Amino acid sequence: MKLMISKQFQEFIRSLGLPIEDLLKRADIPNSLWKDHLELSDTDYFRLFQELDRITTDQQLLAFSQIEHLHSFMPPFYAALASKNGEEAIERFSTYKRLVGPVKVELEKYSNHLAIHFSFLGKENELPRFAILNEQLLLISLLRTGTKDSTIKPISIESPFVYGAELEKYIGLPATYNKRNQLIFAVADLTETFFTQNNPMLEYLEPELKRRLNSFSTTETFTEWLQKELFSAIPSGQCSLKAVSQTFGMSARNLQRKLAAEQTTFHEQVQLTKKILAERYLQETSLPTIDVAYLLGYTETSSFARAFKSWTGKTISEVKSN
Incomplete structure (x- = not known):
């Protein structure tokens, strides 16, 4: 299946000082930037994120992971931001993430917290550092932006990678090394009302998002x-x-x-x-x-x-x- 990267997203990548033409060349992806949308297969996506992993700084990763930089040209993220609270937003994020990239979002709900795990959909590839940390930071940004509360932080955050001082400062707590990536939020933080809630926009967006999601085959061998x-x-x-x-x-x-x-x-x-x-x-x-x-x-x-x-x-x- 093909994933679309719009020209707006391409320009955003360039604005971070990341030369997308060089990224495509290094990832062995045909350069078709002249089209309205760059089409990537799931394997292309994985290769692109491997290259991003090799060349980005933590400062660039942090900028890449801010929801306010992405929602205007990624409808699934806008739908998450338009939710009534963090719990609903993360559920929408996990449902529609497939429209943005071949990443599976697993949610484990408990009485007082929610645990989130990311994996590459359909294959045994281990997601690179950039991909995992980007997803984790994106959800933190989603909650802080929706609630307008910059003090929200996870209960714990872990992965097989080093986070670095700049990222841990943003997260608000030290990260833990673990072979399995995991991000845990307290339910109390997830039930805070989103100031960005927008029911009319959701009524407009969701039918199309569901249609696009249904067009994807989830049973590929x-x-x-x-x-x-x-x-x-x-x-x-x-x-x-x-x-x-x-x-x-x-x-x-x-x-x-x-x-x-x-x-x-x-x-x-x-x-x-x-x-x-x-x-x-x-x-x-x-x-x-x-x-x-x-x-x-x-x-x-x-x-x-x-x-x-x-x-x-x-x-x-x-x-x-x-």
Whole structure:
């Protein structure tokens, strides 16, 4: 599925001193900034945040995480801010977060506190420092902005990363190291009324947000995730088991195990994706056969022709003539 990054958001990224063109290049994401929206796959999103993790300062991270900088061009965040209180806002945030990025927000409710955990949706990638801290800081900013109370702070905040003095000063308490990220708020802070509550705006926004959310498939298999990655990995020549497993943030053995659980193999999926790409290139483009062969990793057209015959039962000439 595709995620949209508007031109306004692109300009916001630039305003923080972050060169988005360089970020895309480093993340191996095609530069299509000339469009009204930059389209990112879930894998692109992960790569982009890995690059942000490498180059941003804590000051830039803090600015990136302020809800007032984002809500004007991210409707899901505006909907959260328009809620009646923090509890409702965080529930909306967790519901519509998928529209902004492939991050799963898990809420664990208790009698006197709410615990929040973030993870990368659908894969085993561990979210980088920038992604986790951005989400945590964003929720703190959401509560403080909605209540106009800058003293609200979590009961505890933890992750596998170092926060730094500047971020801990903003948070209002020392962070704790933990392999599992977690942010905990007191229920008393979550029930404070939001000054930003806006029921008419919610009535306008929510039907569209729900429609967009329903258009996303939440039941994609790991095999489907892999196929999407292979569509870009094969033409780029980065389609080895080792390279692809690194993209997914897991070992080659673990990737093979997940595919075996879905009754397929990495080799089978590579061959299937090459077949699909070959048919598209031959039927929908005017590329010479030698170029198609090269894009699919073949140095000789004869080898490609034999592979194509085994995939489809047809010759290249038969497909091109149709």
